[in-house]
Amino acid sequence: LRIEIIAVGSELLTSHYLDTNSLYITGRLNELGLEVSFKTVVGDDQETLLVALQNSLARSNLIFIMGGLGPTDDDRTREALARVLGRPIVLDRRLLENIRAWFRRRKIRMSPANKRQAYLIDGAQSLDNKNGTAPGQWLETGSHRIVLLPGPPHELKPMFQESIQPRLERFRRSYLVRRVLKTTGLGESRLEDMIQDLYPKSRDLKVTLLASPGQVEIHIASASERSMSAADIKAERLEKKFLSRLGDRVFSISGEDLESVAGRLLRGEKKTLAIAESCTGGYLGHRLTNVPGSSDYFLGGILAYGNRAKIELLGVPEAVIRKYGAVSPRTAAAMAEGVRMKMSSDIGLSITGIAGPSGGTPRKPVGLVYIALASDLGTDVSRNLFWGKREAIKFQSSQKALDMLRRYLLAEENSPSKKPAEKK
Amino acid sequence: LRIEIIAVGSELLTSHYLDTNSLYITGRLNELGLEVSFKTVVGDDQETLLVALQNSLARSNLIFIMGGLGPTDDDRTREALARVLGRPIVLDRRLLENIRAWFRRRKIRMSPANKRQAYLIDGAQSLDNKNGTAPGQWLETGSHRIVLLPGPPHELKPMFQESIQPRLERFRRSYLVRRVLKTTGLGESRLEDMIQDLYPKSRDLKVTLLASPGQVEIHIASASERSMSAADIKAERLEKKFLSRLGDRVFSISGEDLESVAGRLLRGEKKTLAIAESCTGGYLGHRLTNVPGSSDYFLGGILAYGNRAKIELLGVPEAVIRKYGAVSPRTAAAMAEGVRMKMSSDIGLSITGIAGPSGGTPRKPVGLVYIALASDLGTDVSRNLFWGKREAIKFQSSQKALDMLRRYLLAEENSPSKKPAEKK
Numbered sequence: 001l002r003i004e005i006i007a008v009g010s011e012l013l014t015s016h017y018l019d020t021n022s023l024y025i026t027g028r029l030n031e032l033g034l035e036v037s038f039k040t041v042v043g044d045d046q047e048t049l050l051v052a053l054q055n056s057l058a059r060s061n062l063i064f065i066m067g068g069l070g071p072t073d074d075d076r077t078r079e080a081l082a083r084v085l086g087r088p089i090v091l092d093r094r095l096l097e098n099i100r101a102w103f104r105r106r107k108i109r110m111s112p113a114n115k116r117q118a119y120l121i122d123g124a125q126s127l128d129n130k131n132g133t134a135p136g137q138w139l140e141t142g143s144h145r146i147v148l149l150p151g152p153p154h155e156l157k158p159m160f161q162e163s164i165q166p167r168l169e170r171f172r173r174s175y176l177v178r179r180v181l182k183t184t185g186l187g188e189s190r191l192e193d194m195i196q197d198l199y200p201k202s203r204d205l206k207v208t209l210l211a212s213p214g215q216v217e218i219h220i221a222s223a224s225e226r227s228m229s230a231a232d233i234k235a236e237r238l239e240k241k242f243l244s245r246l247g248d249r250v251f252s253i254s255g256e257d258l259e260s261v262a263g264r265l266l267r268g269e270k271k272t273l274a275i276a277e278s279c280t281g282g283y284l285g286h287r288l289t290n291v292p293g294s295s296d297y298f299l300g301g302i303l304a305y306g307n308r309a310k311i312e313l314l315g316v317p318e319a320v321i322r323k324y325g326a327v328s329p330r331t332a333a334a335m336a337e338g339v340r341m342k343m344s345s346d347i348g349l350s351i352t353g354i355a356g357p358s359g360g361t362p363r364k365p366v367g368l369v370y371i372a373l374a375s376d377l378g379t380d381v382s383r384n385l386f387w388g389k390r391e392a393i394k395f396q397s398s399q400k401a402l403d404m405l406r407r408y409l410l411a412e413e414n415s416p417s418k419k420p421a422e423k424k
Numbered sequence: 425l426r427i428e429i430i431a432v433g434s435e436l437l438t439s440h441y442l443d444t445n446s447l448y449i450t451g452r453l454n455e456l457g458l459e460v461s462f463k464t465v466v467g468d469d470q471e472t473l474l475v476a477l478q479n480s481l482a483r484s485n486l487i488f489i490m491g492g493l494g495p496t497d498d499d500r501t502r503e504a505l506a507r508v509l510g511r512p513i514v515l516d517r518r519l520l521e522n523i524r525a526w527f528r529r530r531k532i533r534m535s536p537a538n539k540r541q542a543y544l545i546d547g548a549q550s551l552d553n554k555n556g557t558a559p560g561q562w563l564e565t566g567s568h569r570i571v572l573l574p575g576p577p578h579e580l581k582p583m584f585q586e587s588i589q590p591r592l593e594r595f596r597r598s599y600l601v602r603r604v605l606k607t608t609g610l611g612e613s614r615l616e617d618m619i620q621d622l623y624p625k626s627r628d629l630k631v632t633l634l635a636s637p638g639q640v641e642i643h644i645a646s647a648s649e650r651s652m653s654a655a656d657i658k659a660e661r662l663e664k665k666f667l668s669r670l671g672d673r674v675f676s677i678s679g680e681d682l683e684s685v686a687g688r689l690l691r692g693e694k695k696t697l698a699i700a701e702s703c704t705g706g707y708l709g710h711r712l713t714n715v716p717g718s719s720d721y722f723l724g725g726i727l728a729y730g731n732r733a734k735i736e737l738l739g740v741p742e743a744v745i746r747k748y749g750a751v752s753p754r755t756a757a758a759m760a761e762g763v764r765m766k767m768s769s770d771i772g773l774s775i776t777g778i779a780g781p782s783g784g785t786p787r788k789p790v791g792l793v794y795i796a797l798a799s800d801l802g803t804d805v806s807r808n809l810f811w812g813k814r815e816a817i818k819f820q821s822s823q824k825a826l827d828m829l830r831r832y833l834l835a836e837e838n839s840p841s842k843k844p845a846e847k848k
Contacts, residue, residue: 302725
């Protein structure tokens with residue numbers, strides 16, 4: 001089986017748009033143990049579309065063609081494919097009635113052009129479109145399976161799930177299970193050094209690292225020819241090895257973001273949080289409040305961007321800033337303690353640093369960031385040297401702050417002072 | 425001239441990665457009046473790579489091939505292309521010396537595998553790579569121009585600029601000038617209604633709208649067969665028509681973001697800003713501080729996520745919240761006035777609303793957001809009903825707040841109370 005995905009649309013040949021549907025289709029195919037051999041993008045122009053289809057039919061035998069099924073003159077995928085296959089297109093009365101009903105339900109006048117969407121390539125089965133008027137088509141010839149899909153993702157995805165996946169089941173080669181372990185606090189190469197000896201040798205168990213500054217994800221793909229549960233067992237065995245090696249450097253095995261993990265722990269421990277941000281300018285608060293329901297534990301914070309705000313709103317002693325500077329462990333600690341007191345929260349979290357591009361000195365370079373966590377156990381301060389551009393430094397700073405919060409809450413959760421009755 | 429871009433690399437056939445290099449190359453080609461007809465993605469597998477190259481040579485005559493020029497066994501683009509063309513690959517001693525020197529300069533041991541990068545397809549010209557060891561290649565045959573480029577963007581882009589663009593100059597069909605007008609405050613269809621009658625009929629002047637909730641961009645692409653300045657004149661004439669129709673709904677004609685525009689005006693008017701955020705949770709501050717140098721005018725702010733923070737840190741009267749609610753024009757006004765006073769800023773800007781997904785009621789639905797601006801001229805409040813998911817509502821809220829700030833500062837700039845001597 002040689003698989004090809006073709007995206008049709010002149011906008012995909014400009015410098016503005018990329019075809020992202022193919023990522024979705026590839027993911028679903030991989031779950032069946034199938035891999036894509038070619039991806040093609042071609043415009044609405046008939047001549048080049050015909051050439052692309054001819055080439056694909058010659059080199060691939062399972063072909064997904066997306067886009068160009070709309071009602072306008074630009075939408076010629078149906079006609080082009082019919083011509084290349086040497087088959088007529090035929091009006092399907094049931095389809096026409098469906099399209100008419102679609103417009104009636106929405107009380108919109110149907111344009112005569114929409115009638116074109118009721119034509120099927122001779123021999124094709126039509127595939128229902130719940131979110132639009134362009135039906136998909138599934139066509140089997142002696143040597144080929146060809147699928148026509150609408151371009152808009154919210155039409156394509158449900159159609160793929162409901163009508164295509166069941167039809168692909170008989171091509172299944174294996175069962176695929178994916179696991180994602182998210183880590184923070186280690187760079188890609190250090191993480192790789194720590195776990196490389198655990199990498200599996202077998203072809204049906206693959207490990208991929210996806211790294212960005214402040215976060216490295218370990219993707220496990222486990223395939224089994226026998227069953228989903230066989231794949232699952234292998235994935236879980238490997239995941240356990242990684243977890244015991246990496247310990248609490250892994251903050252999520254379920255896809256959760258760090259802000260959600262921290263939020264879940266705050267909720268579980270019934271703790272409230274207030275924050276004081278300098279160089280991140282609100283980014284930490286933004287991430288915390290991206291989690292629905294965060295108002296249960298996040299009280300708010302103070303953006304102390306200038307020194308006066310640090311002194312007047314957070315109560316950082318002027319002498320501390322004068323002697324040690326706004327970017328210093330003392331100032332970070334005073335900010336965290338100050339916001340905790342001001343807002344009567346259980347935990348105060350602060351960030352102060354130099355996000356660049358200017359403002360750095362040899363002793364305090366761009367990327368130097370102090371982060372402090374204040375609680376009834378006292379105040380912890382971390383010194384960090386982050387890298388990259390302004391936004392990368394802001395992200396790494398917020399990531400480290402959330403991770404300090406997570407570690408503090410994990411320690412609370414496991415604290416021996418808690419009565420067993422309190423544990424779930 | 426039929427143009428094709430081929431991206432080689434098995435990672436581009438997974439569900440993780442997209443080829444983005446082709447957007448860059450397409451942009452540069454468009455500037456020469458050239459359009460791309462096909463894009464192909466193929467893996468490292470020799471058999472499919474050979475097929476893809478054969479098809480491309482048969483259907484296109486200017487072909488860009490990216491990736492697969494590295495030193496490892498997976499990198500077989502050179503060999504595959506040589507085979508399809510029926511040409512030998514030959515060792516280039518000068519190239520080999522360059523690669524050796526590259527490693528010497530960096531004091532890294534050169535692996536024997538890197539020698540493979542010194543081979544050229546017979547007849548090809550090598551293209552310097554300033555940021556890596558894989559040289560590019562430019563090959564002209566009777567019917568084809570074929571370009572081999574390294575995959576990493578930081579190697580590809582400088583090579584394209586320095587070695588490819590000059591070689592493409594002789595294929596230039598026209599001169600292209602682009603202009604981008606950024607607007608906020610109008611949806612895509614309302615904006616289109618306002619300017620549609622100005623859309624040019626000519627093929628060499630194109631208008632495209634790129635819309636997202638809270639921002640619509642008008643892209644003008646103007647081509648001239650004669651000269652850059654002829655294209656520029658046409659673009660400017662159309663831009664002026666759009667500007668006089670849309671007025672201050674256009675906030676940027678230079679690519680600037682709204683936060684940069686607002687920041688530039690604050691700096692020009694020598695005004696300082698403090699903010700009070702509720703439902704945006706720090707996102708407005710994050711955007712303001714993404715602009716380097718924002719500490720010159722942005723003093724900081726208060727994230728008053730909970731009601732207690734609104735009352736205690738911003739001085740919003742408890743009675744106002746009890747009577748009108750936290751999401752109300754009165755609370756918004758009190759927040760903006762409160763933060764302006766607390767931080768002694770010229771301007772106070774506040775946001776309070778319901779970002780969802782929960783928390784909405786029939787009278788106060790998800791997406792209802794009040795935004796207030798307080799200054800020595802008094803306090804303005806706007807009522808907004810935004811749509812979409814939590815993050816889209818946060819973006820639209822910050823966008824509207826920045827736009828109110830921009831309009832206030834524009835009015836200040838044009839205020840008759842200013843002495844002419846103060847104007848530049």
